[in-house]
Amino acid sequence: MPSRNTSPQTRKHSEADAGLERLADAIEELKPGAVEVIGGFDLTPTLITRGITTAGTDTPAAADFALAVVAATDDHSEQIIDKLKGDGFGRLLLWRLDDGSLAGWISVAASRGYFRAPEQLTVDGVTCVLLSVGEPSAAELVARYEAMLADRPALDQQLTELRHQVLTSRDFAIGAEAEIAGLQADVDRFKAALDEVYSSTSWLVIRRGIAPMGKRLKRIGSRSR
Amino acid sequence: MTGRTPLFSILTPVYNPSPGVLRETLDSVIRQTHSDWELILVDDCSSRSGVEDVLADASAADPRIRVLRRESNGGISASSQDALDAARGEFVALLDHDDQLAPQALQRMAQAIVEHPEADYLYSDEDKLSEAGEFVDPFHKPAWSPERLRGQMYTAHLSVLRTDLVREVGGFRPGFDGSQDHDLVLRVTEQARQIVHVPEILYHWRVVPGSTAGETTAKDYAWDAGRRAVDDHLRRLGLDAEAHFGPLPGTYRVDRRLPAERMVSIVIPSRGSAGLVWGQTRCFIVEAVRTAIANTEHPNFEIVAVLDTSTPDRVRRDLREVAGDRLVIVDFDEKFNFSRKCNTGFLAARGDVVVMLNDDIEITSPRWLETLVAPLEDPAVGLTGAKLFYQDSTVQHGGHLYDRNEFSHAFLGVQPDSTAAFSALHINRECSGVTAACSAIRRETFEEVGGFCEALPGNFNDVDFSMKVRHAGYRIVWMAHVEAFHFESRTRDPHVNEWEVEAVTRRWGTYAVDPYLPLTYGQPARRSPVRIIGGRVKRRLLAGLT
Numbered sequence: 001m002p003s004r005n006t007s008p009q010t011r012k013h014s015e016a017d018a019g020l021e022r023l024a025d026a027i028e029e030l031k032p033g034a035v036e037v038i039g040g041f042d043l044t045p046t047l048i049t050r051g052i053t054t055a056g057t058d059t060p061a062a063a064d065f066a067l068a069v070v071a072a073t074d075d076h077s078e079q080i081i082d083k084l085k086g087d088g089f090g091r092l093l094l095w096r097l098d099d100g101s102l103a104g105w106i107s108v109a110a111s112r113g114y115f116r117a118p119e120q121l122t123v124d125g126v127t128c129v130l131l132s133v134g135e136p137s138a139a140e141l142v143a144r145y146e147a148m149l150a151d152r153p154a155l156d157q158q159l160t161e162l163r164h165q166v167l168t169s170r171d172f173a174i175g176a177e178a179e180i181a182g183l184q185a186d187v188d189r190f191k192a193a194l195d196e197v198y199s200s201t202s203w204l205v206i207r208r209g210i211a212p213m214g215k216r217l218k219r220i221g222s223r224s225r
Numbered sequence: 226m227t228g229r230t231p232l233f234s235i236l237t238p239v240y241n242p243s244p245g246v247l248r249e250t251l252d253s254v255i256r257q258t259h260s261d262w263e264l265i266l267v268d269d270c271s272s273r274s275g276v277e278d279v280l281a282d283a284s285a286a287d288p289r290i291r292v293l294r295r296e297s298n299g300g301i302s303a304s305s306q307d308a309l310d311a312a313r314g315e316f317v318a319l320l321d322h323d324d325q326l327a328p329q330a331l332q333r334m335a336q337a338i339v340e341h342p343e344a345d346y347l348y349s350d351e352d353k354l355s356e357a358g359e360f361v362d363p364f365h366k367p368a369w370s371p372e373r374l375r376g377q378m379y380t381a382h383l384s385v386l387r388t389d390l391v392r393e394v395g396g397f398r399p400g401f402d403g404s405q406d407h408d409l410v411l412r413v414t415e416q417a418r419q420i421v422h423v424p425e426i427l428y429h430w431r432v433v434p435g436s437t438a439g440e441t442t443a444k445d446y447a448w449d450a451g452r453r454a455v456d457d458h459l460r461r462l463g464l465d466a467e468a469h470f471g472p473l474p475g476t477y478r479v480d481r482r483l484p485a486e487r488m489v490s491i492v493i494p495s496r497g498s499a500g501l502v503w504g505q506t507r508c509f510i511v512e513a514v515r516t517a518i519a520n521t522e523h524p525n526f527e528i529v530a531v532l533d534t535s536t537p538d539r540v541r542r543d544l545r546e547v548a549g550d551r552l553v554i555v556d557f558d559e560k561f562n563f564s565r566k567c568n569t570g571f572l573a574a575r576g577d578v579v580v581m582l583n584d585d586i587e588i589t590s591p592r593w594l595e596t597l598v599a600p601l602e603d604p605a606v607g608l609t610g611a612k613l614f615y616q617d618s619t620v621q622h623g624g625h626l627y628d629r630n631e632f633s634h635a636f637l638g639v640q641p642d643s644t645a646a647f648s649a650l651h652i653n654r655e656c657s658g659v660t661a662a663c664s665a666i667r668r669e670t671f672e673e674v675g676g677f678c679e680a681l682p683g684n685f686n687d688v689d690f691s692m693k694v695r696h697a698g699y700r701i702v703w704m705a706h707v708e709a710f711h712f713e714s715r716t717r718d719p720h721v722n723e724w725e726v727e728a729v730t731r732r733w734g735t736y737a738v739d740p741y742l743p744l745t746y747g748q749p750a751r752r753s754p755v756r757i758i759g760g761r762v763k764r765r766l767l768a769g770l771t
Binding site: 160163164166167168169170171172173174175178179182 | 673696
């Protein structure tokens with residue numbers, strides 16, 4: 001019987017599908033004139049559904065407003081790099097499906113005239129970066145990267161706060177666990193002591209001898225009243 | 226007692242004892258309440274008159290006693306090995322020719338073996354038998370402490386070992402006379418599935434002039450053999466370390482090497498206070514950092530100073546001057562919470578290892594950082610601590626001591642040369658906890674235990690921290706050779722609140738007996754009011770708790 005567990009491949013695709021919707025949202029916000037999809041993952045149907053024009057691979061892309069979306073795993077990286085050689089796209093969105101870094105691709109893109117775009121594209125949970133074609137001066141490049149780095153202290157602060165929360169939560173959990181274990185040990189100890197009492201000769205004497213006598217005395221007492 | 230009890234082979238090499246003393250030794254075996262034993266006596270060519278007669282009488286009187294005679298004098302290791310070769314028991318027990326077993330010794334060991342079927346090595350408490358025939362100087366031993374065994378042969382008597390394992394590791398090795406038992410126990414414990422401490426005095430070690438019981442300097446050859454045995458042990462374990470003679474005869478100092486690439490973050494919470502020490506005003510944190518840097522050769526460390534925002538600029542400048550680029554300042558603008566400050570420092574630290582250091586510390590040991598941190602290369606060690614002294618050079622911290630339902634510092638107020646608790650103040654050893662005033666922990670262990678408990682802002686946070694580290698399954702090792710002055714509580718209120726005691730006992734309960742310094746005899750009586758960690762309490766807060 002085949003396993004009903006989701007295979008890594010299937011899981012990767014469903015993650016990609018979810019990412020694809022978020023990516024399409026982001027592309028809509030960029031208001032592109034046409035999008036050419038290059039690479040191994042076909043974004044075209046999703047874009048068409050949303051009314052975004054997609055350019056076929058044989059159609060020359062509209063120079064300024066074209067957006068190339070790269071959606072691929074490592075298997076297709078060579079193919080994508082080849083496509084970049086054709087240029088012709090104003091902006092290029094690199095989207096990586098796996099967990100690897102985009103740094104290598106960004107550097108390849110830079111060698112073909114694409115650099116980080118001044119505007120930033122935020123897509124939750126999707127590893128992507130927006131590049132734009134041009135030959136920026138060193139000063140412009142620095143300004144672009146510094147603008148992006150300006151967000152870093154806030155992110156660092158957020159990260160530190162989250163790590164702090166992890167520490168204190170873990171401390172709390174360990175403390176609670178220890179407290180419960182201590183209480184459980186007390187319960188076990190008292191239960192064992194109680195069992196010992198119940199199995200003792202004195203307890204049996206009380207139960208079988210004195211207790212019935214007490215009941216009898218009580219009965220006699222109530223009759224005499 | 227239920228379960229099958231084992232046959233014990235008692236191994237006793239004999240060489241020229243007093244015949245009367247030897248007879249008493251044999252009588253102590255015959256008086257055993259457990260009857261499944263054989264006694265193998267190996268006479269190493271004794272020349273003293275009367276010895277042969279005592280041995281012959283004993284073997285004639287009890288078929289469980291066998292006497293073997295060596296053809297040439299071979300020393301204690303060779304004689305012990307002869308006895309081992311002849312052993313038929315499942316366990317061997319080691320008995321010297323002039324000592325005595327307590328009558329219940331083998332019975333207690335048999336009970337422990339039934340309760341712990343995987344026990345491969347068992348050891349008991351012991352005392353000394355004086356020339357006047359009195360039992361003196363009891364040694365209530367710690368729970369299994371591998372670090373302490375490297376520092377001294379603390380398990381000594383009575384030692385009971387699984388015979389098969391003893392043979393498997395090669396038995397008694399020639400060349401280790403005088404420390405042949407230490408060498409054997411090191412090799413056996415490296416392989417043992419379970420090691421059991423029987424906390425009862427089952428062995429009486431006779432004080433004889435010239436014996437190691439009476440005069441620890443009497444056997445320098447034994448001391449050297451012990452050092453070589455520890456050195457071999459370190460090599461077998463693959464530890465990058467070396468054994469040296471310790472400060473007292475019979476003790477050893479293990480020096481581990483800290484890899485140069487190990488990044489260490491020294492986290493110091495402070496508000497930049499100043500105070501009078503030895504008649505001179507000092508800024509505590511500046512002096513702590515200065516002495517910390519001056520006493521290490523480790524190349525890879527940073528100083529993370531967690532400073533109250535009110536810390537004077539002058540202090541910040543002085544710190545920068547002393548620590549240079551190694552200094553990372555983290556500002557703290559909340560109300561006092563030592564735990565939170567430590568956690569904040571940790572979150573800013575980049576090190577593989579974090580050293581927590583109070584600002585009122587003055588480091589005095591060369592290579593302190595290397596010595597404190599290197600044991601953490603062993604993944605089984607979770608936390609290390611240091612030996613701290615008060616301004617008057619009496620001991621402030623010799624590890625934590627959790628006993629009599631209190632949390633306190635071991636050896637508090639004793640003189641630095643005290644040999645109490647069998648020289649425990651002079652050897653590296655496992656302990657229940659260590660003060661956060663000077664301690665080291667791996668980054669991942671700190672994270673694993675959730676750092677310091679911020680619900681304990683002032684006192685007992687280090688007790689709780691130590692408990693968490695042990696709860697996670699790590700050993701805590703107190704390092705006798707990392708020394709510092711601790712001008713304790715000079716920079717904050719030393720008062721301890723009842724709720725703090727309750728908070729920590731609610732989590733961890735209390736100890737009647739400390740597992741690593743049990744029955745803390747040899748320590749001075751507690752002062753009144755009771756001196757406990759972090760300060761003073763007005764009364765015995767925990768009295769009556771179990």
